[in-house]
Amino acid sequence: MTLDIITTEAAFTALEPVWDRLLDSSATHSPFLAWDYVRLWWEHCGNEYRMQIGVVRDERAEVVGIAPFVIGADRGDSRQHLRHLGFMNGLGDVQGERMDILVPAGREAEITPLLASIISKTSGSWDVVRLNKVPEDSPNFPYLLEEMRRAGTTAGVLNQSECRCFDLPPTWDEYEKSKTGNFRRNVKRHWVQLFERHQAEVVRDMDLDERVKHFFALHSMHWPDGVSSFLRPPGNKIHEALIKKWIPEGKVIMPFILIKGQPAGSVYVFCHKNEMLIYQLGWDKQYISLSLGNNAVRAGVMEAIERGFTMADFLPGEYRYKREWSSYARFVSDLECFHRWHPRSVVFRILRAAKRRLAQAQADPVKPAAAENPEPEAESA
Template sequence: MLAEKPTQTLSTEIIKGDAVFTLLADEWDPLVEKSMTHTPFQYLSYQKAWWDHLQPENSELNTVVVRDNGELIGIACLYVMGDLIHFNGCVEETDYLDIITAEENAEMVWTAVFNTLCSSEYPDWELLELCNVPAESPSRSIIPKLADQQSYTFAETVNEVCPIIDLPATFDEYLAQIDGKQRREIRRKLRRANGAGAELVIIGPEDDIDEAVDDFLALLRKSTFEKRDWLTDGRCAMFHDAAKAAMEAGILQLLFMEVNGRKAATLFNFDYDGRIWVYNSGLDPEAFGNLSLGVVLTAKAIELAIENGRKDFDFLRGDEIYKYRFGAKDTYIYRLNVTRCDQ
């Protein structure tokens, strides 16, 4: 059986719609900072930006809040769409998702949330589909037990990989640990870019963040036809909101490579909790193509991360070959499905 505190100390509440972001404004982020899964994607500003601009059609936010003697100990920010339940943020734009709670409260909070989902107070559903749950999350062991107690069907699959570089103490040590051919290529491309006057530009609080994000989006559009088509008005608005909030919180790392004042490559990263999270990138393939500025910018971002004492460089979702050329190793995120058998 799952561990529980005496039920009289716990209370649960269902908050419908985006009012949850206002009602929990003072409590949300402090809980994230204690949570078992705390990434930039759990913070209120990101969660609100995603819902404001990317909520699916015909969906409704139904957040389950758990308190222990009045203290907020759990947030399950979920939306219902037809007979499906998803984490808010699922699936394309958000690389890590999970319930928001401290690890020591995870079983108790998930039990309270699950009981609420199975009650008549929560909208009817047939499939609980939780995407992008990190490999180390306790949710992966708790949810199957809860499903079994209700005689529901549980299934877990690998959703995607998130390649990560474990960063050493120096950039020279980093280069020494990657493939020799790639090491020589990086050094050659860095020398060529430096010789051409390519400069790394780091956007700071003194810069015009809206203009910088527009520059980033312009390069993202030019990267590939797929990125151009993916970049809807809603995603553009979300990038703007997320960038402003991250800059205010001190966790935005927006980088450009410039040659003669012309921006040619960009990275939109989060710098949080000792890790660089590479959220998206852009490149003008027609600008200084001989300089390989996308490769140069990634190498400089890794060098900057090491100089700043960061421990990990997370490329986030996707198995693109360039990530492995930089020495990244796969980690996994999972999709957890619970199918009700009583519907």
């Protein structure tokens, strides 16, 4: 097998015919690694990065592995001067939630070490390797971490994020029966109130332009301007294009709850293989008493069950409603290592260590030492 490192847009575009086929054969199921998503990310964000895409070919010159890497800056003031090696769609303001390299399931021991060697081969070009949101159950995980330990220093898991999940049975009633009595009563009560008292309806076939406009409007009610990267460029441009392309292809579920004919709540769900990945919610705050967020999730889950999906994932982020809907969790981790001697890497590590020591000292001030020979307390009369 051979390893090539792709650095041009023409060579990247030439991978389109094999990209999704390779993703579908991989152990990690993720729409964030799909060709459409990665291509749109590069189209809107690529001017800030350099491609370093690893491609492994077998003896017949067929592509059997892809490591979609780039080099550039990551978000955060303290990191803006560091050269990061990371995933396409894994650095900057717009980042995927489940990231990995593309290797056929069962062939990781054969292919992944060769792909991961890009980390060492490109070490002259990066100060830090930051591989965000790698599933901990990915067969590629240990090989990536091993190569990072070989190529850099302080390699390990920087952050671990919990993704709340639940299995989807063949019917909504079966799912409902699997939950606690309190959850069932609350979900049913809010659903009944919505339709009996407010003449609501669930709409699945809205015009695509209208979907985009209304979903962003509902989502923005919960996030001030500039806070959510989903609402500002380039994130909104990427997702507008994805919604319009993927809904007709069945890769996105986005039902709307209408009250008095007006959109009042919705959920943005990615569909990949047999999984639904619940990505964003939006609902009108004037209907807060109707639990429109939970009702939007229910509308999405019911549609996913009808389409035969078998698993739901809320993706990273800890909220009470996710715990209430879910029955187990899976985890994603941010992997990081630093170049051993590049000046910017060394300076960053020194400053970060000093900052952490200062924060620890402020949190745990040193108590004054007791006197060696304290005077005895006066005896009571």
